[in-house]
Amino acid sequence: MAESTKKLKKPDVKIVLLGDMNVGKTSLLHRYTERKFKDTVSTVGGAFFLKQWGPYNISIWDTAGREQFHGLGSMYCRSAAAVILTYDMTSWQSYVELEDRFLSLTDTANSDCIFAIVGNKADLTDSHAQASNPEGEEENKPARMSVSSSSLQRKQVNREDAMALYARVLHYKGLDEKACLPAESMCFETSAKTGYNVDMMFETMFELVVPSILKKRNEGESSTVDLEAPSTGKSNKAGCCT
Amino acid sequence: METTDSPVVTSLHQSDKNEMQSENNIDSITEVEDHMTLPRIERSKETKLLDTLTENNSNPRYLPVDIQKEEAVVFDVSETVKAPEDGGHEDSGEFVVAMLARGKLEEQDVCKRISPPILETSLEASTHWDEDVTAETWRQHRKHVFVLSEAGKPIYSRYGSEEALSSTMGVMMALVSFIQSGDNVIRSVYSDEHTVVFMQQGPLVLVSVSSTRQSEQQLRNELLYVYNQIVSMLTQASITRIFEHKKNYDLRRLLAGSEKILDGLLNLVDFDPSFLLSAVHCLPIASSFRDSLSQILQKAITPNLVFSILIAKNQLLTIAQEKMVIEDAKLDPSDLHLLLNLIGASSAFQAGEIWTPICLPSFNPDCYFYAYISYLDPPECTVCLLLLSTDNEAFYAVAECKRKIEEAMQAQNALTSIAKAQSYSVSQVGVSDLRHFMYKPFDVPDNHHQLTQFTSPEMEAPYDSEEEKMRLLDLYRDMHGRIHNTSRPLKLIYHVGLRETLLAWVTTKFELYTCFSPLVTKSCAINAITKLLRWVKKEEDRLFIRYPPKYSTTPNASKS
Ligand SMILES: Nc1nc2c(ncn2[C@@H]2O[C@H](COP(=O)(O)OP(=O)(O)O)[C@@H](O)[C@H]2O)c(=O)[nH]1
Numbered sequence: 001m002a003e004s005t006k007k008l009k010k011p012d013v014k015i016v017l018l019g020d021m022n023v024g025k026t027s028l029l030h031r032y033t034e035r036k037f038k039d040t041v042s043t044v045g046g047a048f049f050l051k052q053w054g055p056y057n058i059s060i061w062d063t064a065g066r067e068q069f070h071g072l073g074s075m076y077c078r079s080a081a082a083v084i085l086t087y088d089m090t091s092w093q094s095y096v097e098l099e100d101r102f103l104s105l106t107d108t109a110n111s112d113c114i115f116a117i118v119g120n121k122a123d124l125t126d127s128h129a130q131a132s133n134p135e136g137e138e139e140n141k142p143a144r145m146s147v148s149s150s151s152l153q154r155k156q157v158n159r160e161d162a163m164a165l166y167a168r169v170l171h172y173k174g175l176d177e178k179a180c181l182p183a184e185s186m187c188f189e190t191s192a193k194t195g196y197n198v199d200m201m202f203e204t205m206f207e208l209v210v211p212s213i214l215k216k217r218n219e220g221e222s223s224t225v226d227l228e229a230p231s232t233g234k235s236n237k238a239g240c241c242t
Numbered sequence: 243m244e245t246t247d248s249p250v251v252t253s254l255h256q257s258d259k260n261e262m263q264s265e266n267n268i269d270s271i272t273e274v275e276d277h278m279t280l281p282r283i284e285r286s287k288e289t290k291l292l293d294t295l296t297e298n299n300s301n302p303r304y305l306p307v308d309i310q311k312e313e314a315v316v317f318d319v320s321e322t323v324k325a326p327e328d329g330g331h332e333d334s335g336e337f338v339v340a341m342l343a344r345g346k347l348e349e350q351d352v353c354k355r356i357s358p359p360i361l362e363t364s365l366e367a368s369t370h371w372d373e374d375v376t377a378e379t380w381r382q383h384r385k386h387v388f389v390l391s392e393a394g395k396p397i398y399s400r401y402g403s404e405e406a407l408s409s410t411m412g413v414m415m416a417l418v419s420f421i422q423s424g425d426n427v428i429r430s431v432y433s434d435e436h437t438v439v440f441m442q443q444g445p446l447v448l449v450s451v452s453s454t455r456q457s458e459q460q461l462r463n464e465l466l467y468v469y470n471q472i473v474s475m476l477t478q479a480s481i482t483r484i485f486e487h488k489k490n491y492d493l494r495r496l497l498a499g500s501e502k503i504l505d506g507l508l509n510l511v512d513f514d515p516s517f518l519l520s521a522v523h524c525l526p527i528a529s530s531f532r533d534s535l536s537q538i539l540q541k542a543i544t545p546n547l548v549f550s551i552l553i554a555k556n557q558l559l560t561i562a563q564e565k566m567v568i569e570d571a572k573l574d575p576s577d578l579h580l581l582l583n584l585i586g587a588s589s590a591f592q593a594g595e596i597w598t599p600i601c602l603p604s605f606n607p608d609c610y611f612y613a614y615i616s617y618l619d620p621p622e623c624t625v626c627l628l629l630l631s632t633d634n635e636a637f638y639a640v641a642e643c644k645r646k647i648e649e650a651m652q653a654q655n656a657l658t659s660i661a662k663a664q665s666y667s668v669s670q671v672g673v674s675d676l677r678h679f680m681y682k683p684f685d686v687p688d689n690h691h692q693l694t695q696f697t698s699p700e701m702e703a704p705y706d707s708e709e710e711k712m713r714l715l716d717l718y719r720d721m722h723g724r725i726h727n728t729s730r731p732l733k734l735i736y737h738v739g740l741r742e743t744l745l746a747w748v749t750t751k752f753e754l755y756t757c758f759s760p761l762v763t764k765s766c767a768i769n770a771i772t773k774l775l776r777w778v779k780k781e782e783d784r785l786f787i788r789y790p791p792k793y794s795t796t797p798n799a800s801k802s
């Protein structure tokens with residue numbers, strides 16, 4: 001019985017990974033949770049992952065980038081304590097999409113939600129090339145839509161761009177830049193492939209959401225689950241909700 | 243049990259006289275060379291545009307070549323396409339196939355004939371998008387599948403990137419719309435080596451270019467699977483809505499990342515007979531064990547939960563269904579195939595749980611279910627739980643059901659038993675000369691709510707290499723195609739090949755495909771089948787889900 005109660009973990013807080021298809025969200029989470037990089041197969045919908053962080057249970061949602069269309073984006077983001085906006089450093093478009101398509105999905109996140117801007121695939125850019133070695137045995141198959149990865153690619157999005165986006169995100173959320181975490185510490189450049197900065201990025205986020213957990217506990221809410229309990233009495237018949 | 247035996251033999255003899263002779267004729271021609279690699283020479287030395295559906299009695303074969311050229315010009319591939327020397331009407335088939343087979347091969351004016359290799363593609367990695375589409379190897383793939391929009395925009399290609407193939411797809415669309423403009427529908431084109439099948443579904447056009455000897459109907463079914471897999475991700479209503487709104491919408495925007503799901507589907511279609519038979523394959527386990535798993539699923543419910551499915555090693559263990567829902571419509575095997583493919587293609591997180599909208603096209607093409615997918619045995623990830631709800635907010639409630647199921651299974655040590663379960667060897671049937679079979683019963687209890695199932699042993703030597711497996715499956719497909727031929731359906735085929743003898747048989751009670759060693763005699767085979775049927779009957783509680791469990795989660799119905 002002790003074992004089963006251990007299993008009934010309820011998430012204390014929620015972190016959401018957002019960003020265009022193929023930027024490497026799933027790979028980042030894979031790298032962090034399973035310590036490896038593989039040519040991941042497509043994410044379908046959202047994937048939920050529970051991370052035990054000290055005494056806290058942190059849920060991380062990986063999204064497929066199609067939720068907007070399914071109208072589920074807001075569900076994934078509801079009462080999120082942190083949002084990780086992810087782009088592909090070799091794709092300017094993926095950076096633009098963050099603002100165009102994904103930022104509005106965060107409207108249902110907590111009002112004190114923390115934002116991080118993460119540029120992934122650092123291993124593909126020239127400036128990072130010398131920094132670390134891609135792990136030998138791993139295959140290097142890029143996704144269909146992206147450019148060949150056998151050679152290095154030009155870095156299309158710079159750190160300055162990321163920091164500028166961070167400022168615009170705060171502005172969008174109506175937050176005062178001075179009252180928030182500084183852009184320097186909230187913009188990351190990572191590589192899911194080599195592992196570069198991945199642990200650091202996730203663990204920074206975990207540390208940063210702890211106050212949010214404590215605050216919630218103080219407010220007497222024992223878990224987020226109650227908040228998000230399904231509203232019963234919805235469409236029950238042959239299951240059709242479009 | 244004895245009762246099933248005698249009719250077996252008598253009906254065999256009856257059909258023997260009716261059907262076997264004609265079949266033997268065909269076989270005596272085909273078995274000279276290797277059966278499956280021989281193209282359909284007998285029928286089409288000169289190629290024909292065989293099958294255009296006419297609605298206004300205009301001659302479907304009449305396609306003046308100069309008009310075709312004109313169409314080609316529109317799509318800017320005029321150089322690509324050289325009509326064969328003389329422009330007789332009969333050339334249209336050749337013309338199309340050459341076009342399609344050559345793709346963008348501008349520099350070549352002679353279309354070299356390639357024999358369709360069976361092995362080449364077998365189980366290549368499914369990432370073919372970076373292939374050089376002008377290379378010979380690209381054209382040699384057994385089966386190409388293309389999806390395009392009515393406006394001719396490429397959506398998916400099995401091999402090669404859609405961009406590189408956009409002119410090829412343009413040509414295809416030109417063909418489709420050209421024939422449409424005469425109020426006809428293009429259905430298929432045959433040549434020596436290829437069968438090209440077209441299918442339009444709403445605003446999407448799907449094309450299969452195959453050098454397998456599969457029937458048009460089979461290829462059409464496969465295209466329907468592809469279409470339905472796309473629908474499963476977007477719903478038919480949204481696809482229609484999108485294209486109504488913007489005719490030249492680039493659907494790849496919404497499907498980005500799903501190519502692997504379609505690649506995976508087409509691989510499965512080639513290697514998993516479930517698709518051919520439109521039936522699901524259960525993992526054989528003792529019926530008492532299956533019942534206890536079913537009970538676990540029946541107990542772990544929450545409002546709006548409609549299907550609970552337990553899968554191990556990509557085969558079904560059990561499926562529990564909501565009473566009201568299956569009264570409306572039963573779960574179609576093809577929907578389950580699409581779900582299984584989706585699970586196989588999506589990333590398996592050890593401790594991750596997936597929550598995704600998913601449409602079951604045969605159930606209802608316009609609405610979403612919300613699927614909860616989680617593995618119960620990390621890190622192996624072979625036992626998968628799939629819970630379908632109609633409530634998009636139900637993630638946490640459904641995740642709670644999983645924990646209940648996990649606990650109950652732990653209490654019974656069920657995972658260990660599941661790990662021991664495996665498919666069976668044909669030797670267990672105890673019939674010498676029988677190498678393999680596929681048996682799909684129709685006389686099942688609770689037929690109305692039952693999921694169509696089939697049973698089949700592992701493929702063992704000599705069918706243990708990818709090539710040989712594929713060869714046997716191709717033989718089965720060929721038999722299946724002839725059995726289900728709409729213009730000349732057969733009940734029984736006895737086929738003597740060089741390397742094996744096959745017998746296919748449909749009755750009102752079952753559909754059966756068997757493979758014997760080539761030395762078997764007809765009477766031996768008949769005997770063997772009698773024994774096989776007896777064995778299946780004896781084992782049916784283990785081989786099939788006999789009584790699919792149900793539950794009630796609609797609030798008013800049960801506990802209120
Ligand atoms: N070179 C390189 N490739 C990456 C990296 N992260 C992801 N990829 C590749 O990019 C593609 C998309 O990754 P995925 O994690 O599925 O992206 P998602 O759609 O955002 O979840 C895959 O082919 C990955 O192998 C990275 O850090 N470096």
Ligand SMILES: [Mg+2]
Binds near residue numbers: 022063
């Ligand atoms: Mg992903």
